Amino acid sequence: MRETWVVGAASNRYGKMTETAREAATRVALEAIRDAGLEPKQIGHTFVANCFGLAEHQAHVGPLINNGLGIPEVPSVTLESACSSSSAALHEAFVHVAGGFADAALVVGAERLGHLDTLAATSYFAIAADYAFETKNGATFPGLYATLASAYRDVYKTTPEMLGSIAIKNHANAARNPHAHFQKEISMETYLASPLIASPLRLYDCCPFSDGAAALVVAAKEAMPRPTNEPLVVRASARAGAVTDMQDRPDLLGLPSTRAAAAAAFRQARMTPKEIDFLEVHDCFTIAEVLALEDLGFFPKGTAAKESADGVTARDGRLPVNPSGGLKAKGHPVSATGAGQVVEVFEQVNGRAPGREVPRSGTALTHNVGATGGSCSVHIFSRR
Amino acid sequence: MTATWGLACSRCGRAGLEERALSDRGRVVAFTVLNVPGEEFLNEAPYAYVVVELEGGGRVTGWMPTVRSEADLSIGEAVRFVPGYKPGVQFVKREASETT
Numbered sequence: 001m002r003e004t005w006v007v008g009a010a011s012n013r014y015g016k017m018t019e020t021a022r023e024a025a026t027r028v029a030l031e032a033i034r035d036a037g038l039e040p041k042q043i044g045h046t047f048v049a050n051c052f053g054l055a056e057h058q059a060h061v062g063p064l065i066n067n068g069l070g071i072p073e074v075p076s077v078t079l080e081s082a083c084s085s086s087s088a089a090l091h092e093a094f095v096h097v098a099g100g101f102a103d104a105a106l107v108v109g110a111e112r113l114g115h116l117d118t119l120a121a122t123s124y125f126a127i128a129a130d131y132a133f134e135t136k137n138g139a140t141f142p143g144l145y146a147t148l149a150s151a152y153r154d155v156y157k158t159t160p161e162m163l164g165s166i167a168i169k170n171h172a173n174a175a176r177n178p179h180a181h182f183q184k185e186i187s188m189e190t191y192l193a194s195p196l197i198a199s200p201l202r203l204y205d206c207c208p209f210s211d212g213a214a215a216l217v218v219a220a221k222e223a224m225p226r227p228t229n230e231p232l233v234v235r236a237s238a239r240a241g242a243v244t245d246m247q248d249r250p251d252l253l254g255l256p257s258t259r260a261a262a263a264a265a266f267r268q269a270r271m272t273p274k275e276i277d278f279l280e281v282h283d284c285f286t287i288a289e290v291l292a293l294e295d296l297g298f299f300p301k302g303t304a305a306k307e308s309a310d311g312v313t314a315r316d317g318r319l320p321v322n323p324s325g326g327l328k329a330k331g332h333p334v335s336a337t338g339a340g341q342v343v344e345v346f347e348q349v350n351g352r353a354p355g356r357e358v359p360r361s362g363t364a365l366t367h368n369v370g371a372t373g374g375s376c377s378v379h380i381f382s383r384r
Numbered sequence: 385m386t387a388t389w390g391l392a393c394s395r396c397g398r399a400g401l402e403e404r405a406l407s408d409r410g411r412v413v414a415f416t417v418l419n420v421p422g423e424e425f426l427n428e429a430p431y432a433y434v435v436v437e438l439e440g441g442g443r444v445t446g447w448m449p450t451v452r453s454e455a456d457l458s459i460g461e462a463v464r465f466v467p468g469y470k471p472g473v474q475f476v477k478r479e480a481s482e483t484t
Contacts, residue, residue, distance in 0.1 A: 123423040137472040138418065138425045138447035143433050146416035151435075154459045198433075199417045199454045240391040244392050245437045247387060250395070252414050335417070376425060 003096040003221040005231035006051045006381070008036025009346035014181040014331030016114040021050055021335075022061050024213035025110035026068035032215035033069070033106065036229035040069040043217075044102030046076035047093045049085035049109035049335035053078070053125050056112055065108060070166040079319035083284065084370035085109060086214065087239075087338030087377035093218040094237040109340070110213035121209045121319070126176035128371040130245050133208040134147030140340035141283065142206055144246065144372045146198035149287040151252035153200060156303070156314075160200070162305035163286040164191040167204045167328060169314055170283060174325025176356035179340070181331030205286040207326075214340035229350050232342070235271065235363075235381040238264035244374035255373035264380040266297070273297045276349070276380070277360040278320040280341035283328045289313075292367050293321065296378070304331035304349075319360040323348065338368035338377060345381055385473060387444040409466035409478065410438035417454055424470070430455055434475060445472035 004169040004306060010031035017024055025048070033040055048062040058064075062076025081088040086109030093105035113121045125141040126134075134144060154160060168191060174180035186204060194203035224231070240260035243249050250256065273296065280295070283289035294303040298319060307313065313321035322328045324344035327337060347353045363382045370376065387406060399452040414435045421429035425447075432451035437443050446465070451457045461477060468474030 118420075119423060119426070133445060135422060135444050136424075138428065138431055138433050139423060139445070140418060140420065140422045142420070143416050143418050143422075146418075146434060147414045147435060150459065151414035195419065195455075196417070197420050199419075201416075244446050245388060245445070246414070247445045248394055249477070252435070283463055 002100060004094055004098045004234045004360055005219055005221055005224060005227070006216050006234065006342060006346060007219045007227050007229060007231050008032040008038070008217035010035055010093055011179045011343045012212060013179050013209040014333055017112050017211035020056055021053060021110035021112040021213065022058060022064050025050070025061070025108045025187045026065045028213045028215040029065060029106055029108045030069055032217050033146065034306070035229065036217040036219065038104060038146050038217065042104050043071060043074055043106045044104055045093070045096055046074055046106045047089035048076055048078040049089045049123040050078055050111065051080050051082060051085045052113055055116060057122055060137055080377045082370035083282070083334050084338055084368040084375045084377050085334070085335040087366070087379065088375070090339060090342065090379065091237045091239055092376055094234055095355055097218050097220050104188065104217060104219040105337055106182040107215060107338040108213070109338065111335040112211045113209050114211040118292060125376040131254045133245050133247065136287035140198065142201055143198040145285040145287055147246055149200050150288060152204065152290070155253060156305070158305045160192060161188065162309045163205055163274045164188050165309040166283065166289050167191050169308065170322050170326040170328040173315055173323050174329030177325050177330055180325045180329060181208055182325070182329045185375055199323065201285055201287065207284045207328050209333040210333040211330030211335040212340065212342050214329060214336040216339050230348055230383060232349060232381040233384055234379065236265035236268035236378065238268055239375065239377045240264065241375055242373050242374060253301065254291045254295045255376065257373045257376035258292060258367065258369065261376040261378040262296045265380050269345040269380040271380060275363055276365045277363045277368065278323060278358040279365050280322055280324060280344050281326070281367040283322060283326040284332055286328065287325065288369070289321065296365070296367060302376060315356060315358060323353070323356050323358050341366040341368060342379065349383060387442060401416055406444070408440040408443045410436040410463060412457060412461045413437050413443070414459065415457055417451060422430060431456060434463070436463055436475060446475045447449055448475050
């Protein structure tokens with residue numbers, strides 16, 4: 001395998017897009033390619049994520065993006081892995097570049113659901129669950145994570161204030177991120193006063209429906225003699241799957257796909273959690289950040305909520321988690337999310353995160369989950 | 385009414401599964417009360433989405449129209465399957481006299 005880098009990154013501001021996902025994707029893709037000091041014709045393969053493209057009556061969007069970049073002859077493919085679609089695209093780009101099938105590859109994820117009402121958007125999200133056995137019984141996406149939260153609380157006695165501390169921390173980080181959907185801090189009073197969406201999860205436990213687009217350029221070290229940015233060395237690119245349905249899971253206290261992907265990633269990187277400086281994890285709900293930190297191996301089971309309440313995961317804490325604001329407050333444009341997490345790592349490493357820098361950025365881990373854990377991607381990066 | 389679908393076991397990978405009748409009684413192992421419903425449950429909120437461990441083995445998910453808030457149900461509570469008016473698996477709380 002060839003040493004493989006992320007050499008360029010770009011994102012728009014998450015929130016509500018007036019342009020289509022295809023337009024936004026093309027725009028951030030060109031920005032990322034130029035950020036890398038490359039031209040579109042140097043891209044060997046385009047990997048696209050646009051899970052809910054059908055909400056815009058558009059499939060097969062890769063050729064349209066490449067055409068907009070002036071490279072219609074370049075092959076493209078769209079990958080669907082629910083909320084982990086663009087980290088799945090990153091994994092495929094890594095495999096192509098590390099394996100020698102392309103010297104440079106484009107990863108671009110975009111989503112637009114903001115033109116739909118809440119009910120329609122909720123229904124699109126629920127499509128990624130098991131329709132026959134979860135959705136049919138009244139489950140929604142918040143409802144499924146709420147079910148996990150109820151099982152977790154029953155065993156580990158989490159308090160609303162513990163989950164609230166995660167929402168408050170991520171909002172504080174997003175307030176310093178120009179890409180973020182919610183650029184405002186919230187208080188514990190605001191959190192506790194917010195309505196229950198699916199008990200025990202309140203409105204401020206939930207990520208928003210965001211539109212957004214993010215792009216990365218992945219290239220072989222040997223093809224980049226003079227990189228324009230400080231590249232991210234891809235130390236590990238791992239994915240795993242697991243049982244999706246609540247009734248078939250061995251337990252309801254975590255996500256087995258996170259545990260499996262993390263184990264594979266740390267093995268690939270020959271590293272341990274202690275060597276990671278900061279994280280971007282999949283916090284579609286506050287409880288998801290708790291489960292992620294435990295399943296990734298950073299905290300023993302049952303302790304991450306309390307550690308978060310104690311400030312350990314704050315931007316200036318011992319282990320900064322989601323300095324971008326996370327899905328919770330930076331936003332969750334489904335197919336842009338995984339690539340967007342890596343944009344945050346790239347900006348931290350390249351000194352492009354003024355006001356929200358983490359103390360150490362020598363190594364980082366990104367964690368991106370598909371729906372309620374049917375899929376999971378874990379990537380580990382380091383400086384050269 | 386079926387509880388899951390597959391051609392092989394998700395734990396051990398063994399094929400050749402057979403259909404088994406499940407008990408209509410069980411206990412709640414996890415639940416949420418939804419105030420914001422899914423599209424097909426628009427007129428039902430609030431209601432509970434439940435994971436139930438059945439007597440004699442097997443887990444199923446389902447929903448409970450009569451549970452309107454968290455205070456109405458507890459983990460460990462006894463429930464019984466009832467034929468419902470929607471395609472989902474519907475449960476009701478068991479009365480004390482029914483509880484074995």
